[in-house]
Amino acid sequence: MSNTAQPSQSPTTDPPASLRCVRVCQNRTCKKQGAANVLAAFAALPVPGVMVTASGCLGQCGNGPMVLVLPETVWYSRVHPSEVPLLVEQHLLGDQRVRQMLYYRFHPQG
Numbered sequence: 001m002s003n004t005a006q007p008s009q010s011p012t013t014d015p016p017a018s019l020r021c022v023r024v025c026q027n028r029t030c031k032k033q034g035a036a037n038v039l040a041a042f043a044a045l046p047v048p049g050v051m052v053t054a055s056g057c058l059g060q061c062g063n064g065p066m067v068l069v070l071p072e073t074v075w076y077s078r079v080h081p082s083e084v085p086l087l088v089e090q091h092l093l094g095d096q097r098v099r100q101m102l103y104y105r106f107h108p109q110g
């Protein structure tokens with residue numbers, strides 16, 4: 001009989017590498033522009049494998065509400081809650097960027 005200890009399988013809280021994340025800025029300027037409602041709109045449309053999180057300032061104040069989709073690093077600006085279903089359907093479920101909502105500064109070609 002062996003007395004070799006088995007490596008323990010410690011639980012992890014890290015999301016799987018394949019998990020997609022939608023970060024919705026909730027800092028002051030974006031919040032003034034309605035970011036809380038944008039976050040609520042995402043929360044109302046959960047997508048398996050996609051984690052939606054409130055984020056601190058994403059450094060693009062004045063262009064908000066800002067939304068950043070990771071890991072593909074796609075930025076959306078001036079997102080309105082009524083546009084969230086389109087973003088969910090086309091980008092998160094369909095893997096197609098919503099060109100008309102892209103942040104011009106980081107996606108100048110659309």
Ligand code: FES
Pocket residue numbers: 025026027028029030031056057058059060061062064066
């Ligand atoms: S407050 Fe949202 S990007 Fe700065």
